[in-house]
Amino acid sequence: MTAYRSPSVETITRYLRIDPRAAKGIKIAMIEKEPDTVLGFANRVMNGHGVEAIRSEYAWIDGYYQNTVALYVNMGDTYAPTVLYDTAKNTFYVTSWGDWYEHSPYYRKELAAERRYERTRRW
Numbered sequence: 001m002t003a004y005r006s007p008s009v010e011t012i013t014r015y016l017r018i019d020p021r022a023a024k025g026i027k028i029a030m031i032e033k034e035p036d037t038v039l040g041f042a043n044r045v046m047n048g049h050g051v052e053a054i055r056s057e058y059a060w061i062d063g064y065y066q067n068t069v070a071l072y073v074n075m076g077d078t079y080a081p082t083v084l085y086d087t088a089k090n091t092f093y094v095t096s097w098g099d100w101y102e103h104s105p106y107y108r109k110e111l112a113a114e115r116r117y118e119r120t121r122r123w
Helices: 009-016 020-032 035-046 097-102 105-121
Strands: 051-055 068-073 082-086 091-095
Touching (some): 035 051, 035 068, 035 082, 051 097, 068 097, 082 097
Antiparallel strands (some): 068 082
């Protein structure tokens, strides 16, 4: 079994604004289960809108995740707190997927590519 890093029960409770028992269930799942199972459980507990993937053309994680850099519970808003799994770091976070992505190296690479494209389009 792979050891996944994860936030504390207190952090999960505070940021997701859920019952401490539900937060403890998510935390135990983070320790004992595979990421897909954890996110499915968190989706049910949090009344989310399913589990979504964040992909980047600038990443290759492995044969399973391929270019999926993160998985998260869709809460209907880019900046709503959620449970996110970083596939490259094998780490769970309680954050918004928008904040996570803006601080990721993939976002900076995509911005740089867009700027290069814009400069060439002007000619």
